[in-house]
Amino acid sequence: MDLVALRADCGSCFGLCCVALPFTASADFAVSKAAGTPCGNLDADFRCGIHAGLRERGFTGCTVFDCFGAGQRVSQVTFGGRDWRSAPETAGAMFAAFPVVRQLHELLWYLGEATARPAARSVLGELRELAGRVEGLAGGAPEELATVDVGALRAQVGELLGRVSELVRARVPGRRRDRRGADLAGARLRGADLRGASLRGALLIAADLTRADLRSADLLGTDLRNAALAGADLRDALFLTQAQVNAARGDASTRLPAGLDRPPHW
Structure with a gap:
């Protein structure tokens, strides 16, 4: 499993985490913002205008967030490189797809780690089969992503990861x-x-x-x-x-x- 593809590449993303997701004024964010509304710090080139000073400016939450590579996938693959500014008709579907793919990529990260554990050899087939299903869903069209039951999928992945956890931790003495x-x-x-x-x-x-x-x-x-x-x-x-x-x-x-x-x- 290509874990490199599950690492954020902000240069290939249309600033989706700065637009699609909401945040509330708190210890993590200096201001509030509704979902689908661009952050006031987002520049025209989809880069953060205060990236170097996010923590000092009250945006600690931004420095913690990780999209697991969903941003570049939705931007470059799901929507073929069309951005929501030059193609505003894509905005609604793009902003809806991003959080779904982000959760699916997080599950792929966990499954990828689990398959690399020697102690998980007895469930390797199940891990690969489930990872293939999740990858297939993540690669779906926007209308298909809208129908994904992420909660049910997360529960299924969680159960299998729990079994991997037991196998790995059983090898720890004491x-x-x-x-x-x-x-x-x-x-x-x-x-x-x-x-x-x-x-x-x-x-x-x-x-x-x-x-x-x-x-x-x-x-x-x-x-x-x-x-x-x-x-x-x-x-x-x-x-x-x-x-x-x-x-x-x-x-x-x-x-x-x-x-x-x-x-x-x-």
């Missing part, structure tokens, strides 16, 4: 904590041994995970906003995404899985 869905906001977990733990869907907002060992921990859907990850070891962590990393606070000593980048604000 006690493996199960903190799925736990409210650990602000928790003091400095130096904690969380190898092989299930933290799926857990709230770790502003938690202190300094120097924590999170190798092979299941971090699917874990809320890591403002979590302290200085010196933490996340190598081989399961289902960690760039958006989660971007939302946390790490440093030069934080160890990340291959394929994820150290955010500039670290």
